[in-house]
Amino acid sequence: MATTRDIGATPFAALFPGQGVQRRGMGAHWRGTPSWSLVDTVSEASGHDVAxxxxxxxxxxxxxxDLAQISVFTASLLSWTEFRDAHPQARVTAFAGHSLGEYTALVAAGALTAADGARLVGARGRAMADAARHRPGAMAAVMGADHPGDVEELTARVRRDGADLWVANLNSPQQTVVAGSPDAVEAAGARALANGWRYSVLPVSAACHTTYMTPASRALAMALDEVTFRPTHAPVVSNVNARPYTEGRAWPALCARQLISPVRWNDTLHTLVSDLASARFTDFGPGRTLAALARRVFPDVPAEPVGGGRPIVYK
Structure with missing residues (x-):
């Protein structure tokens, strides 16, 4: 287990997960703790009964x-708050969040208040759910290709056949998520299996990070006009272009673009290590998805989850 001295001495990147890591009872660890007051803040700002x-x-x-997003946002923020209060000397090089997790990263980095972050997450979740009702979609993870470019070429071939399909998440060299119409995702699965790749349809009914989310992006842009980003903050690496930003004025446009742009997570991890000198990754939130992805991209860089009361254990 990392000691308090280790935590203070080793610069690390704080990672925050997106939708899909939620599970029943994921907030039980923080009930009755001082950080639980965040639940009331998020509930009031978002309009959901988060407790x-x-x-x-x-x-x-x-x-x-909509409910998954506000739940994961809150659980991840509780995890971060508890860690920060227990280890105020910790040296965080930068923050990054996968899709929804970018909003938790912005709050943790000081770009947004918890209330404004909750307002945006609430608006984002509702807008995405509404867009999916009007234009249902699907998503699937493709694994086993030699290079992410091979999956991008597969999506291009499906589009040339007249179907809607795009790359949605570039998660690691071994995993790319595609999204589009249900028929297109099914056709891509057949092509992927014919290539000897693995293919797993995700339990969602939306084509996130594609043009199917254009109405949601417009609705979110209106919500973004109603909140204030702080002028300067700790570095947050954007999903859109894997570049770090420290000025609040950049984020309204980036957040709106994120809904219709691929999540460049693999590039984000490289930015955190190569450009921002992150020597460790810490995954704040339910599950351990981002820690696992980080280890696949950088096997020699320690990466561990701390959500739900798990201690930091660097191996």
Missing amino acids: ELLLEAGTETLART
């Missing part, structure tokens, strides 16, 4: 886009 979502909501409820 119910974190403690009692079942799998079906948490599968809803």
Whole structure:
């Protein structure tokens, strides 16, 4: 286990997960702790009963886009707040979040207040759910290709056949997520399996990070006009272009673009290590998805989750 001295001495990148890591009872660890006051803040700002979502909501409820997003945002923020209060000397080089997690990263980095972050997450989740109802989509992870470019070429071939399909997440050299119409995702699966790749359809009904989310991007842009980003903040690496930003004025445009742009997570991890000198990754939130992805991209860089009361254990 990393000691308090280790945590203070080793610069690390703080990572925040997106939708998909939610699970029933994921907030139980923080109930009754000082950080639990955040739940009231998020509930009031977002219009959701977040305590119910974190403690009692079942799998079906948490599968809803809007409810999943506000739940994961809050659980990740509770994890970060508890860590920060316990280790004020910790040296964070930069922050990054996968899709929804970018909003948690912005709050943790000081670009947004928790209330404004919750307002945006609430608006974002509702806009995405509405866009998916009007234009249902699908997503699937493709694994086993020799290079992410091979998957991009596959999506291009499907589009040339007249179907809607795009790359949505460039997660690691071994994993690329595609998204589009349900028929296109099914066609891409057949092509992927014919190539000897693995293919897993995700349990969502939206084509996130594609042009299917254009109406949601417009709605989110209006919500972004109603919040204030702080002029300067700690570095946050953007999903859109994997570049670090420290000025709040950049984020309204980046957040709106993020909904219709691929998440460049693999490049984001490289930026954190190569450009921002991050010597470790710490995954704040339910599950351990981002820690696992980080280890695939950088096997020699320690990466561990701390959500749900798990200690930091660097191996």
